[in-house]
Amino acid sequence: MKxxxxxxxxxxxxxxxxxxSDEQYSALLEEFDTITKQMELISEIPNVDEITPMVFPxxxxxDYLREDVAQESLKRDDAxxxxxxxxxxxxxxxxxxx
Amino acid sequence: MEFEPxxxxxxxxxxxxxxxMFSSGRVAxxxxxxTNVVAxxxxxxxxxxxxxxxxxxxxxxxCHAMNMTIDDELWFDRKNYFYSDLPKGYQITQQFRPIGSNxxxxxxxxxxxxxxxxxxxxxxxxxxxKQLHSxxxxxxxxxxxxxxxxEIVSKPELRSGYEAxxxxxxxxxxxxxxxxxxxxxxxxxxxxDVNISIREKGxxxxxxxxxIKNLNSLANIQKAIxxxxxxxxxxxxxxxxxxxxTRRFDEASKETVLMRLKTDSVDYKYFVDPNIAPIKLxxxxxxxxxxxxxxxxxxxxxxxxxxxxxxxxxxxLIADKDISVYFDELLKTNANPKLLANWVISDVQxxxxxxxISIKEFPISVDNLGxxxxxxxxxxxxxxxxxxxxxxxLENNANPEDLAQKLGTSLNSDEASIMNMINEVLSQNPQSxxxxxxxxxxxxxxxxxxxxxxxxxQANPAMTSKxxxxxxxxx
Numbered sequence: 131m132k133x134x135x136x137x138x139x140x141x142x143x144x145x146x147x148x149x150x151s152d153e154q155y156s157a158l159l160e161e162f163d164t165i166t167k168q169m170e171l172i173s174e175i176p177n178v179d180e181i182t183p184m185v186f187p188x189x190x191x192x193d194y195l196r197e198d199v200a201q202e203s204l205k206r207d208d209a210x211x212x213x214x215x216x217x218x219x220x221x222x223x224x225x226x227x228x
Numbered sequence: 229m230e231f232e233p234x235x236x237x238x239x240x241x242x243x244x245x246x247x248x249m250f251s252s253g254r255v256a257x258x259x260x261x262x263t264n265v266v267a268x269x270x271x272x273x274x275x276x277x278x279x280x281x282x283x284x285x286x287x288x289x290x291c292h293a294m295n296m297t298i299d300d301e302l303w304f305d306r307k308n309y310f311y312s313d314l315p316k317g318y319q320i321t322q323q324f325r326p327i328g329s330n331x332x333x334x335x336x337x338x339x340x341x342x343x344x345x346x347x348x349x350x351x352x353x354x355x356x357x358k359q360l361h362s363x364x365x366x367x368x369x370x371x372x373x374x375x376x377x378x379e380i381v382s383k384p385e386l387r388s389g390y391e392a393x394x395x396x397x398x399x400x401x402x403x404x405x406x407x408x409x410x411x412x413x414x415x416x417x418x419x420x421d422v423n424i425s426i427r428e429k430g431x432x433x434x435x436x437x438x439x440i441k442n443l444n445s446l447a448n449i450q451k452a453i454x455x456x457x458x459x460x461x462x463x464x465x466x467x468x469x470x471x472x473x474t475r476r477f478d479e480a481s482k483e484t485v486l487m488r489l490k491t492d493s494v495d496y497k498y499f500v501d502p503n504i505a506p507i508k509l510x511x512x513x514x515x516x517x518x519x520x521x522x523x524x525x526x527x528x529x530x531x532x533x534x535x536x537x538x539x540x541x542x543x544x545l546i547a548d549k550d551i552s553v554y555f556d557e558l559l560k561t562n563a564n565p566k567l568l569a570n571w572v573i574s575d576v577q578x579x580x581x582x583x584x585i586s587i588k589e590f591p592i593s594v595d596n597l598g599x600x601x602x603x604x605x606x607x608x609x610x611x612x613x614x615x616x617x618x619x620x621x622l623e624n625n626a627n628p629e630d631l632a633q634k635l636g637t638s639l640n641s642d643e644a645s646i647m648n649m650i651n652e653v654l655s656q657n658p659q660s661x662x663x664x665x666x667x668x669x670x671x672x673x674x675x676x677x678x679x680x681x682x683x684x685x686q687a688n689p690a691m692t693s694k695x696x697x698x699x700x701x702x703x
Contacts, residue, residue, distance in 0.1 A: 146310075185500040191301060191508035198282035200247040200254035201266060209265050209370070219261045220360070220367035226312050227361055 134162040229465060230429040233457045234437075235392055236384035239399055240377050240419040241409045242355060243286050248374035249354040250277030250320060250504075255376075257415065261369035269374045271315035276503050279304075283376035284509070286408040287327050287352050288517040290378060293402045293524055294347055296331030298514060302507040304352075307496045312366065313356035315373060323498045326351035333402075335394040345395055346383040353377050378408070384423070384434070389453035393446050396420055400446075401525045404549045413444050420449055425470065426460045435460075435470060440484055442476040452477035456484050528552055535565040544573050550587045551577075554594060561598035563605050571601055575618060592621045600628035607690035608632070608641065641688040643695065646679070649687065650696050653678040654703070664700050672696065 132138075136155050143149055150158070172178060203209075206219055215222040245255055251268030268275040279302065291298045303325040306318040328350035334342045357373040359366050380399060386392045400418055404411040411418045420443045425435035440456060443449045455477075460470050475484040523531070525546045532542040546552050551572065558568045576597070580587060600617060603609045609617065609632055617631045640646060653675055654661060663671040672693070679692050 185502065186505055191506045193508050193510065193513075194278075195281035195284055195507065196247075196252065196278040198246050198280050199252060201252040203254055203264050204266055204270070206260075206262050209262055209270055217367065219263075220369050221262075223312055223366045223368065225361055225364055226359065226366045 134159065134166065231426040231457075231461045231464070232429045232431075233387055233453070233460075234384045234425050234427060234434060235386035235388075235453060236423045237380075237382045237386065237392060237395060238421045238423070239380045239382075239396065240355075240421075241290075241380070241399075241403050241411070242417040242419075243283055243376040243378065244407070244409055244417075245280055245282045245286070245376050247280055249280055249283055249352065249376035251275075251374050253374055256371070259371060261367075261371060264371040265373070269315070269370055271317075277304075277320060277501070279504065279507060280376060283352060284327075285517040286376075286406070287350065287378050288509075288514055289406045289521045290380075290403060290408055291328035291331065291350055292518045292521070293406060294328070294331040294333050294350065294380075294399075296328035296347065296350060298509075299325055299327050299329070300509045300511070300514065301325070302327065302504075302509065304501045304504045305498050306501045307353075307498055309494065309496055312368060313359050313373075315357065315370065319354060319356065320501055320504070321353035321379075322351035324500070333395070333398050335391065335398050337394070338390065343391065345385050345391075348381045348383050350378055350380050353379060378403075389450035389457070392422065392453050393450040396449055397446055401549075405522060405525050405528070405552075407522050413446070416444075419443075422449065422453060422456075424453060424456050424460070426457060426464065435464075436472050438470060438472070438484075439474045439490075440477060441474060441487065448477050448479070451482055452484055455482065459484065525549075525552075528556075532565075532569075535559075537565060537569050541569050541573060544577075545569060548587065554587050554590070557594040558598050558601070561602055563598065563601045567605060568601055571597065575615070579622060591623075591625050592618075593625055596621060596625055596628055603628060603632065607688045610685065610689060612685070640683055640686040641691055643691070646683075646687050646692055646695055647699075649679050649682045650675075650692070650699055653682060654699065661700065661703055672700070675700075 136159060139155055139158060140149075175181075210216050210219070210221060213221040243255075247253060248255060248269060251266050253266040253269045254264040256264055268277060284302065288298055303322065304320050305323040307321050307323065308318045310317060326349040329348070331347040331350070332344050333347065334344050337343055355372050355375040355377050358369045358371065360369065361367075382395065386395060396418075400411040400413070403409040403418070409417050413420070422440040422443065423437045424440065425437040427433065427435045438456060438460070440452050443452055456475070463470055472490045474487045474490060476487050477483075478485050528546050529542050532545060533539070537545075545555050554576075555568065555572050558572065559565060561568070576587070576590060576592075579585075580590060600609075600614055600621070604611060604614045613632070613635075616635065617628050620626065620631050620635070621628060657675065657678065660671045660675050664675075675696055676689065676693050679687055679696065680689065
């Protein structure tokens with residue numbers, strides 16, 4: 131597996147248009163290091179490629195489905211509180227299509 | 229060179245549930261922007277999706293109507309992409325295990341024959357937010373974000389614009405009759421993307437496919453595909469290559485125009501949504517969904533035929549699901565089905581056409597129209613009078629019995645008074661009595677007409693005829 135480096139993290143952050151402090155990068159690198167080691171541990175299991183990965187920790191199903199009942203909507207001002215730019219009750223962005 | 233078009237369709241159907249696919253946010257159309265949203269729809273941190281039961285029931289019903297294999301375990305996956313119409317950064321869909329697979333529907337072709345179109349898959353997913361683009365900005369309305377969708381993917385077995393149009397028409401009929409969607413293409417409740425390529429006839433390999441988006445009517449689907457077939461054929465004929473691209477249909481020029489080239493396919497990095505544990509659907513649940521399903525158009529048609537209605541009348545009644553529902557309610561009056569059908573097909577339909585309204589906006593309630601038709605059947609009003617009353621009912625949905633009295637149109641069913649008029653008419657027309665006795669049936673009609681005339685159209689025709697016959701026998 132390709133090692134995760136600070137350059138890769140910086141590039142990814144850049145693509146997602148944010149940046150972090152050096153301390154945050156170091157912390158994240160440490161986390162990736164732990165994860166990578168765990169992955170390597172799993173790789174040591176014989177014939178691991180032939181094993182179907184589990185998505186959930188337990189192989190169980192449930193039968194709960196929500197009844198189709200609508201609940202009160204958020205107040206519009208509350209719903210849009212995090213938006214920087216609101217016009218006529220809608221979030222405004224620079225045009226996203228050409 | 230002779231070409232064969234290869235066409236596959238992806239149809240998105242917006243469900244008319246009360247709440248959204250994974251949240252209890254309200255589903256409504258035409259409301260003010262961002263007034264039908266809850267925390268899940270806005271992807272606020274800590275929110276979790278919970279699957280809508282009715283949406284699952286709807287999907288099962290559509291799967292059944294299209295003869296699909298229904299998966300009894302529900303699995304949902306994340307389709308990851310970064311775009312402003314998607315608050316979570318991913319759309320929850322069913323990539324790996326669609327609820328329905330391997331189905332088919334039969335479509336009617338122009339020559340009266342049927343063609344079976346196989347359907348690859350049907351899956352549930354959530355709609356995205358609506359973006360309104362002006363010349364320099366985009367505006368976001370999250371009311372649509374999370375509305376339940378079903379996507380139906382056909383096998384590439386359609387061969388013409390007409391076939392594609394009939395296929396969409398059939399699916400629209402299924403989803404509207406099953407009450408899953410209003411199926412309005414012009415409002416985006418049923419959206420259709422077309423994949424189309426051409427190949428030399430006899431070839432089995434596929435050509436480069438072009439996607440057409442924004443097809444908002446059945447007519448446009450047909451036109452866009454037929455245009456695209458000739459565009460691609462011309463390209464190949466002159467030695468050019470068809471490019472892999474997305475095009476849209478331009479209504480004004482009736483042509484498809486380039487939107488963007490598809491350089492490479494987007495990797496959506498699908499994976500199972502860890503927030504929704506697999507849901508087991510019991511056999512009972514699936515069977516209940518199917519058995520409690522509203523009638524499909526074909527089933528209604530067969531039922532109407534059993535009532536003695538002809539094929540043409542039946543087809544008019546099922547052309548619009550809401551009209552068939554109105555007619556079904558009228559049937560509960562137990563009046564003659566043929567009479568009821570005639571009123572719906574001619575008189576009611578004429579009002580709808582004239583005013584450009586749907587049956588849901590039709591001013592006369594089933595109850596009152598039913599009463600009026602029963603009055604005709606009982607001979608309390610003549611057809612002519614019924615139409616006068618009908619006109620008045622259109623104004624305020626008044627009770628036809630009250631209107632009949634007010635208008636003085638209620639027929640005279642008083643035996644004594646009708647007998648008086650019969651005697652008067654017979655004394656004035658002795659020759660008709662002789663003609664009747666000599667077997668001339670027309671004489672009876674003439675005499676009834678004379679009584680009607682004398683009563684200024686007020687005498688109950690059925691009763692008049694009966695009393696007159698009896699009286700003639702006595703003489």
